[in-house]
Amino acid sequence: MTSSDLYPVSRLAAVQEATAKAGLDALLLTPGPDLRYVSGYDAKPLERLTCLVVPASGEPCMVVPRLELPAAEASPASRLGLEFVAWDETDDPYALVAARLGRVAKVGLADRMWAMSSLRFRDALPGAEQVLAGSVLRELRMRKSPAEVAALREAGEAIDAVHRRVPEFLRAGRTEREVGRDIAEAILAAGHATVDFVIVASGPNGASPHHDVSDRVIQAGEPVVVDIGGQLHNGYCSDSTRTYSVGEPPADFAAYYEVLRRAQEAACAAVRPGVSCESVDAAARDVIAEAGYGGYFIHRTGHGIGIETHEEPYIVAGNGEPLEPGHAFSVEPGIYLPGRHGARIEDIVVCTENGGERLNDTPRELVIV
Amino acid sequence: MTSSDLYPVSRLAAVQEATAKAGLDALLLTPGPDLRYVSGYDAKPLERLTCLVVPASGEPCMVVPRLELPAAEASPASRLGLEFVAWDETDDPYALVAARLGRVAKVGLADRMWAMSSLRFRDALPGAEQVLAGSVLRELRMRKSPAEVAALREAGEAIDAVHRRVPEFLRAGRTEREVGRDIAEAILAAGHATVDFVIVASGPNGASPHHDVSDRVIQAGEPVVVDIGGQLHNGYCSDSTRTYSVGEPPADFAAYYEVLRRAQEAACAAVRPGVSCESVDAAARDVIAEAGYGGYFIHRTGHGIGIETHEEPYIVAGNGEPLEPGHAFSVEPGIYLPGRHGARIEDIVVCTENGGERLNDTPRELVIV
Numbered sequence: 001m002t003s004s005d006l007y008p009v010s011r012l013a014a015v016q017e018a019t020a021k022a023g024l025d026a027l028l029l030t031p032g033p034d035l036r037y038v039s040g041y042d043a044k045p046l047e048r049l050t051c052l053v054v055p056a057s058g059e060p061c062m063v064v065p066r067l068e069l070p071a072a073e074a075s076p077a078s079r080l081g082l083e084f085v086a087w088d089e090t091d092d093p094y095a096l097v098a099a100r101l102g103r104v105a106k107v108g109l110a111d112r113m114w115a116m117s118s119l120r121f122r123d124a125l126p127g128a129e130q131v132l133a134g135s136v137l138r139e140l141r142m143r144k145s146p147a148e149v150a151a152l153r154e155a156g157e158a159i160d161a162v163h164r165r166v167p168e169f170l171r172a173g174r175t176e177r178e179v180g181r182d183i184a185e186a187i188l189a190a191g192h193a194t195v196d197f198v199i200v201a202s203g204p205n206g207a208s209p210h211h212d213v214s215d216r217v218i219q220a221g222e223p224v225v226v227d228i229g230g231q232l233h234n235g236y237c238s239d240s241t242r243t244y245s246v247g248e249p250p251a252d253f254a255a256y257y258e259v260l261r262r263a264q265e266a267a268c269a270a271v272r273p274g275v276s277c278e279s280v281d282a283a284a285r286d287v288i289a290e291a292g293y294g295g296y297f298i299h300r301t302g303h304g305i306g307i308e309t310h311e312e313p314y315i316v317a318g319n320g321e322p323l324e325p326g327h328a329f330s331v332e333p334g335i336y337l338p339g340r341h342g343a344r345i346e347d348i349v350v351c352t353e354n355g356g357e358r359l360n361d362t363p364r365e366l367v368i369v
Numbered sequence: 370m371t372s373s374d375l376y377p378v379s380r381l382a383a384v385q386e387a388t389a390k391a392g393l394d395a396l397l398l399t400p401g402p403d404l405r406y407v408s409g410y411d412a413k414p415l416e417r418l419t420c421l422v423v424p425a426s427g428e429p430c431m432v433v434p435r436l437e438l439p440a441a442e443a444s445p446a447s448r449l450g451l452e453f454v455a456w457d458e459t460d461d462p463y464a465l466v467a468a469r470l471g472r473v474a475k476v477g478l479a480d481r482m483w484a485m486s487s488l489r490f491r492d493a494l495p496g497a498e499q500v501l502a503g504s505v506l507r508e509l510r511m512r513k514s515p516a517e518v519a520a521l522r523e524a525g526e527a528i529d530a531v532h533r534r535v536p537e538f539l540r541a542g543r544t545e546r547e548v549g550r551d552i553a554e555a556i557l558a559a560g561h562a563t564v565d566f567v568i569v570a571s572g573p574n575g576a577s578p579h580h581d582v583s584d585r586v587i588q589a590g591e592p593v594v595v596d597i598g599g600q601l602h603n604g605y606c607s608d609s610t611r612t613y614s615v616g617e618p619p620a621d622f623a624a625y626y627e628v629l630r631r632a633q634e635a636a637c638a639a640v641r642p643g644v645s646c647e648s649v650d651a652a653a654r655d656v657i658a659e660a661g662y663g664g665y666f667i668h669r670t671g672h673g674i675g676i677e678t679h680e681e682p683y684i685v686a687g688n689g690e691p692l693e694p695g696h697a698f699s700v701e702p703g704i705y706l707p708g709r710h711g712a713r714i715e716d717i718v719v720c721t722e723n724g725g726e727r728l729n730d731t732p733r734e735l736v737i738v
Contacts, residue, residue, distance in 0.1 A: 067577075067579045067668055071581070110484060112484065113483065114482065115481065115484075115487050115499075115501060116503070118484050119500065119501060130484075130491075131488065208436075210436045210439070210440060211439065212440070298435065298457075300458045310415065311416075317458070317459050
């Protein structure tokens with residue numbers, strides 16, 4: 001896949017149209033996923049302002065520090081035929097953006113714009129109401145194109161290759177950190193540009209869903225939750241969890257692991273166009289609750305994924321939004337027994353016309369190493 | 370050095386006092402350097418709100434997603450004796466913060482707070498004017514404690530160890546990317562937690578100050594700018610640039626390298642309490658301008674450094690702020706001949722009562738490899 005497939009030149013016009021339709025005068029996109037999505041430019045987040053100015057009508061431009069001009073020009077943004085407006089060290093780039101925009105009533109800020117920029121824009125554009133660019137971009141970003149689905153599939157294959165190697169790394173007597181280091185290297189070796197997270201949660205640490213790694217020595221007979229992901233060079237992210245056991249697991253663990261496996265299966269099976277996000281969450285939750293573990297499933301079922309590991313749609317109670325073909329998200333129920341152990345199974349699932357397609361396919365049964 | 374030295378428990382009270390003095394009712398610190406500086410907690414930036422609420426008077430608290438509670442409790446923030454307020458997946462954490470704060474007229478937002486949070490806080494606290502937390506924290510953050518200076522010294526020694534190895538890596542026939550990969554590994558091996566940037570700019574690429582690495586093959590007789598840095602596990606950052614030449618450099622390069630060396634020396638020598646930031650910039654710029662290269666020094670002389678690679682004070686024309694003991698910043702003039710080559714020399718300098726102390730000490734003469 002090339003940048004042109006993943007970040008098509010036509011996207012900018014579609015974004016302008018959506019901006020106009022939403023009643024915004026312009027989007028102001030500083031470095032981060034919104035800027036990358038619209039332009040393909042993976043700009044470094046810096047204190048010097050880089051901003052893609054996307055008016056609802058008229059010519060977009062990219063305001064960049066002169067030092068970053070070569071990087072911006074070398075990026076996929078150069079295909080868009082827009083003007084690069086370079087500013088020098090003692091210029092005020094916020095005034096520069098304001099002058100280009102003229103009179104505006106409502107602007108959309110990149111969801112991750114830093115306060116140091118959003119407050120400067122508030123002052124430089126005193127009449128303009130600020131809303132999130134996400135209000136315009138979310139619909140577009142949620143609905144993955146075939147090229148984006150292919151990129152997520154490639155990310156899924158890359159992280160699956162790492163999970164297949166986990167049994168090599170995971171042994172009683174090693175610390176979580178040692179195992180995590182091997183996994184991090186394997187994530188890069190599998191073709192990721194960055195290691196975004198490595199959770200190796202052994203024994204009681206498995207009961208903390210966002211445990212990282214620690215110096216705890218893994219013991220025989222312990223379940224270990226391994227939740228790992230990274231970002232490919234093309235920007236798309238991987239995220240998959242499998243639970244392993246170092247030798248035979250405790251009886252109380254074995255009792256709920258199969259419940260969890262069925263819950264994850266049920267949620268994946270519930271995915272199809274028109275079904276609400278919260279009903280996918282409920283599909284997993286109901287299985288777990290019926291088995292008496294409802295109080296031990298303490299987080300939402302999933303999150304959207306794309307050029308961010310966590311993005312919309314969120315698979316959570318209260319989100320009545322219907323799934324559409326192209327929506328891609330994690331399905332990752334878990335059961336956590338404080339002080340004892342925990343388990344989670346996570347696949348990335350893309351909604352297709354025919355239901356959910358999982359982009360991970362390593363075994364979901366408990367892997368005993 | 371322990372967390373208690375670098376992130377002392379007493380800092381929170383000092384920050385509350387400064388908040389009151391600045392006429393703010395509270396600081397709202399989301400994950401990033403401001404939160405870490407005040408609490409020692411290196412929280413992951415996530416879409417789920419983590420926020421240290423620091424009222425000008427009264428009890429601070431840390432609002433955290435329940436999933437992050439174990440991480441927050443395991444962090445140095447647990448020493449502060451503040452309440453951790455955990456919120457659940459379907460709670461509104463912004464309303465929760467607003468309820469804790471009560472009536473407020475002016476709040477300071479972490480400089481890097483994402484718009485997705487700052488706009489939610491705007492709506493949850495409709496009467497409150499938003500300003501940057503930096504307006505309160507900048508003075509404190511700029512003035513490094515002895516422990517912080519020691520941490521920056523440790524970072525300087527770590528990156529110096531990498532520069533000493535660069536001659537092993539840099540050879541004609543290798544690509545910038547290959548050399549960069551070796552340097553990145555060496556940055557981690559020298560004790561950094563992360564590799565923040567690796568610039569290997571050979572020949573004409575050296576004329577772009579923020580060049581990264583490329584697949585360009587380094588040729589004999591070419592100057593190469595190597596600008597590298599990372600973050601130690603304790604949070605403090607390194608940043609040092611040296612310029613190398615692969616064999617004898619071209620005559621036009623040799624002509625200006627010595628000018629640059631003198632300019633960097635002059636700027637370092639200008640550092641002492643009471644001297645303005647812009648006069649340190651001028652000290653370097655004047656030497657370069659007098660030699661006829663003024664038009665080729667296209668960026669500011671430096672930036673502050675601490676738990677961010679770029680922070681205040683900025684060593685730039687227009688910044689009349691006087692230096693104080695404990696201010697730490699880069700001194701990094703450069704000369705860039707478009708299409709030809711470039712050079713930069715960068716040390717981190719800390720202002721002491723007796724003048725500037727450089728925290729890097731590898732040779733500043735051109736290193737011919």
